[in-house]
Amino acid sequence: MTAADSLSIWLSVRGEADWHRAPALRREPTVRDGFRAWCEGPVHRRDPVRARRLLRAHARARSDATRRAPLDFALLASWQCEVLGETEAPFRTNDAYAKSGRERYGLTPRTQADFAACLREATETELPPAARAARAYLDVAFFHPFTDGNARAALLTLVHVLGREDIVLPEVAPLQTTRYADDPAGAADLATLIGVLNRRRY
Structure with a gap:
């Protein structure tokens, strides 16, 4: 039996989550870039090549945030080429699966257009930055x-959305937890976690 389309479920949940309760974030300088520290620490210990690729992608994502490049699939694909060490990173051509097949992300003629629309919302200002960053992470x-x-693409997207607001998290490892498409409370909690990490100082 085919698994339910978790992408369709997410698009419904996305509209139900209470994004407006996301905490305000501080724009004070931090002495530590959590993404860089994560790459140079645990990622490098596991796989130095993976760490170097991630750092190159991170540099591009941060530079693109500084120049306020439009957040679209082409931008994500440019980071993903660095992440994977490839010359191209095309949009998938079939349904995708995760969590040992328990979540299926369907592919329809509208999927790429829907994704583009969601990415555009990440830079609109009707929601707090923590909510937009969390939502963009989950969109990816x-x-x-x-x-x-x-x-990795989702985390780079989160870093980019916050970077556009001059916000750098001093820690990102706690963000690396399993998220489920059918969990509106969990989606809102990710925005809350971003606020908690934003207040940490090293």
């Missing part, structure tokens, strides 16, 4: 646009 996770490396 559940649209699952690439054949590989979507968790």
